[in-house]
Amino acid sequence: MHGQLIDMVVADVRQLTPRIREYLLASADGSPLPRGAPGAHVELHTHSDHSGPIVRHYSLVGGLGLADDRADHYRIAVQREDRQRGSAHIHDTFAPGTRLKVSRPKNNFPLDLRDRRSLLIAGGIGITPIYAMLRSLARRGRPFELVYAGRMQAQLAYAAEAMELAGAAGRLHISGDPATEHLDLAALLAAQSDDTAVYVCGPLPMIEAVHGAARTLGWPDARVRSERFTAGPAPDDAPFAVELRRTGRTVEVGRDTSILDALTASGIDVLSDCRRGECGLCPLPVLEGGERISHRDSYLSDEERAGGDTLCICVSRVPGGTLVLDA
Numbered sequence: 001m002h003g004q005l006i007d008m009v010v011a012d013v014r015q016l017t018p019r020i021r022e023y024l025l026a027s028a029d030g031s032p033l034p035r036g037a038p039g040a041h042v043e044l045h046t047h048s049d050h051s052g053p054i055v056r057h058y059s060l061v062g063g064l065g066l067a068d069d070r071a072d073h074y075r076i077a078v079q080r081e082d083r084q085r086g087s088a089h090i091h092d093t094f095a096p097g098t099r100l101k102v103s104r105p106k107n108n109f110p111l112d113l114r115d116r117r118s119l120l121i122a123g124g125i126g127i128t129p130i131y132a133m134l135r136s137l138a139r140r141g142r143p144f145e146l147v148y149a150g151r152m153q154a155q156l157a158y159a160a161e162a163m164e165l166a167g168a169a170g171r172l173h174i175s176g177d178p179a180t181e182h183l184d185l186a187a188l189l190a191a192q193s194d195d196t197a198v199y200v201c202g203p204l205p206m207i208e209a210v211h212g213a214a215r216t217l218g219w220p221d222a223r224v225r226s227e228r229f230t231a232g233p234a235p236d237d238a239p240f241a242v243e244l245r246r247t248g249r250t251v252e253v254g255r256d257t258s259i260l261d262a263l264t265a266s267g268i269d270v271l272s273d274c275r276r277g278e279c280g281l282c283p284l285p286v287l288e289g290g291e292r293i294s295h296r297d298s299y300l301s302d303e304e305r306a307g308g309d310t311l312c313i314c315v316s317r318v319p320g321g322t323l324v325l326d327a
Contacts (some may be wrong), residue, residue, distance in 0.1 A: 003266075004103055004104060004263065005035075005045060005101040005102065005157045005265075006027060006028075006033065006101065006102050006103070006104065007027070007028040007029070007099070007101060008025045008026060008027055008028055008074075008099070008100055008101065008102045009026050009028050009097060009098065009099050010023055010024070010025060010033070010094050010095060010096055010097065010098040010100070010211070010283050011025065011073060011074055011096060011102070012024040012027040012096060013094065013095060013096065016077060016157040016158070017052055017113070017155050017156065018154070018155070019079050019080045019155055020077055020078065020079045020080075020125065020155075021077070021078055021090075021091060022061070022075060022076070022077045022157075022267060023075070023076050023077075023078060023090075024039055024073055024074075024075055025056075025073060025074045025075070025076065025100075025102060026072055026073050027072045028099065029211045031072065031202065032071040032074055032103055033071060033072055033073070033074060034096045034104045035071075035105070036060040036074070036105030036107070036236075036278070037105075037107055037110060037113040038110070038127075038129070038132040038133040038135070038136045039059070039107050039108075039109035039110045039111050039129045039132060039133060039199075039227070040060050040105040040106060040107040040109075040110075040132075041056055041057050041060065041105065041106060041107070041108075041109075042057070042058060042060060042074060042076070042089075042103050042104070042105055042106070043056070043057055043060060043103035043106075043261065043264075044056045044058055044076070044100060044102055044103065044119065045100060045101040045102065045103070045265060046089070046090070046100045046101075047089070047208040048086075048089045048093075048254075048256070049087075049118065050063060051186075052124065052239050052252065052254030052255065052256070052257070053252070053253075053254040053256070053257045054085045054086045054089060054254060054256040054257060054261065055086075055257045055258070055261035055262070055265060056062070056078075056087070056090070056254070056256075058076035058077070058128070059077075059128035059132065059227075060074055060076065060105060060129075060132060061075040061076060061077055061103075061126075061128050061131055061132060061158070062074065064181065066110065066197070068273060073103065073192070074118050074129075075108050076128070077125065077128050077157055077158075078090050078091065079124075079125040079157075086256040089256070104172045106202045108227065108273070108274065108275075109129055109196055109199075109201070109227035111132075111133045111136060111137075111199065111224075112197065113136075113140070113142070114165055115142075115195075115196075115197040116143070116193075116195035116196070116264045117142075117143045117144065117145075117192075117193060117195055117196045117197070118133070118137060118143070118145075118196065118197055118198075119144070119145050119188075119189075119192055119196050119199070120133055120134055120137075120144060120145070120146045120147070120198060120199050120200075120259045121146075121147045121149070121188075121198065121199070121200040121201075121202070121206075121210060122147070122149065122162075122200075122201055122202055122260070123149050123150065123200075123201070123202020123203050123206040123207075124141065124149075124150050124155070124156070124202055124203060125157065125203035126200075126202030126227075127148060127156065127157055127158055127159075127162065127201075128157075128158075128201075128202050129147070129201050129227060130148075130199065131158050131161075132160055132165060133199055134162060134165055134167060134170075135165070138165045138166070141154075143167075143169075143269070144169055144199065144275045145169050145170070145192075146162065146166040146169060146170035146171070146297055147170075147171055147173060147183070147188065147231075148162055148163075148170070148171070148172050148173070149172075149173040149174075149175065149183055149202070149206070149266040150172075150173075150174060150175070150176075151174070151175050152174065153172060153174050153175040156200070157270075159172060176288040185209050185210055185213040185245050186213040186216065186217070187211075188213075189210070189213050189214055189217055189219070191215060196222045196223070197223055197224075197225065198223060198225065199212070199225050199226070200224065200225075200226045201226065201228065202228065203228070204228050207228050208226060209223055210226070211226065214296055226291045228276065234294075236270070237255040237256075237317065237319075238255050238317050238319055238320040238321050239252065239253060239254050239255050239320070239326070240252075240317065240319070240323060241321070241322045241323070242262065242263070242322070242323050242324075242325060243288075243322055243323070243324045243325070244268070244325055244327045245287055245324055245326055245327070246326060246327055247268075247327065249266075249268070250311070250322075251263055251266045251317050253317065258283055258313065258315060259311075259313035259314075259315070259316075259317065259323075260272055260273075260275065260286065260313045260314040263313070270282060270313065270327070272313075272314055274314070275314045275315075276298075276314065276315065277296055277297025277298055277299055277312045277314055277316065278297070278298050279299065279317035280299045280312075281316050282312055282313050283299070283300065283311060283312050283313070284310065284311065284313055284326065284327050285309060285310055285325065285326035285327075286308060286309055286311060286323065286324070286325060286326070287324040288312055288322075288323070288324035289318055289321065289322065289324055290308025290309055290310075292317060292318045292319060292323075293305075293308055293311050293316055293317070293318055293323075294317055294318065294319065294322070295311060295312075295316045296312075296315040296316050296317075297311075297312035297314075297315050297316055299312055300312065
């Protein structure tokens with residue numbers, strides 16, 4: 001393995017639910033892989049003849065260092081989305097023997113083992129980093145509670161394994177079951193001890209509801225830690241080019257790739273953190289093409305978006321052509 005990307009191969013594929021598959025990824029040369037702590041994710045780099053370069057971010061399921069994990073493998077779970085050509089490409093083409101490149105693990109959602117008690121909340125495919133945390137806490141005998149929510153139990157990956165690990169401290173909340181009561185997040189948080197930290201991952205409405213309930217209860221922001229899965233590309237997204245005027249380079253951005261990922265894959269160092277258009281670390285000045293930007297961040301003001309002079313390169317894009325940046 002060299003640099004930031006590791007040559008890997010699909011070692012095994014397992015169907016978890018009708019829409020979710022687990023992929024076991026092995027280092028191509030059999031060498032040990034960089035360790036990924038609970039909450040870590042990797043960037044998966046592949047290519048589609050139809051849509052060009054594809055970069056996707058997937059949480060490591062379980063992390064390394066546990067009894068049934070090997071130091072030369074990563075495990076990820078990919079949910080197929082009709083409007084996400086990247087996930088569809090993976091489901092359609094990845095099989096044992098498929099070669100790809102994967103980044104070293106990155107962690108924007110770390111589990112703090114100093115917490116006295118943890119409340120884990122997962123929604124749908126958001127179970128992947130939460131399951132890694134669950135395994136770590138259960139292995140260490142740390143106090144926790146798990147709530148895993150979804151519309152149908154058959155659609156919930158790792159549900160049986162998670163409930164077995166959690167025991168009496170875990171529960172499934174199936175919203176599609178008429179007999180299931182509404183998940184009262186305010187009551188759930190209010191029942192927690194003052195030394196409980198909350199970890200939540202899943203759809204944006206669930207995450208916002210957890211943060212809102214915590215604020216209503218007067219909790220410090222630091223008590224709720226979250227990670228969400230972005231909605232992915234829009235159906236009409238198209239490839240385009242980014243010209244970096246000062247460095248004299250032009251980089252092709254596939255319709256399943258963000259500007260940030262395309263630049264990073266080309267060896268161009270740029271500042272970034274959240275990769276969700278929230279933190280304000282990645283915006284770059286725009287010299288040409290600003291009037292065509294599809295802004296998908298939650299950081300820039302309405303005036304900044306209307307001006308077309310900057311964009312968050314982790315989420316925003318243009319509908320084809322060339323975008324010229326002052327970089």
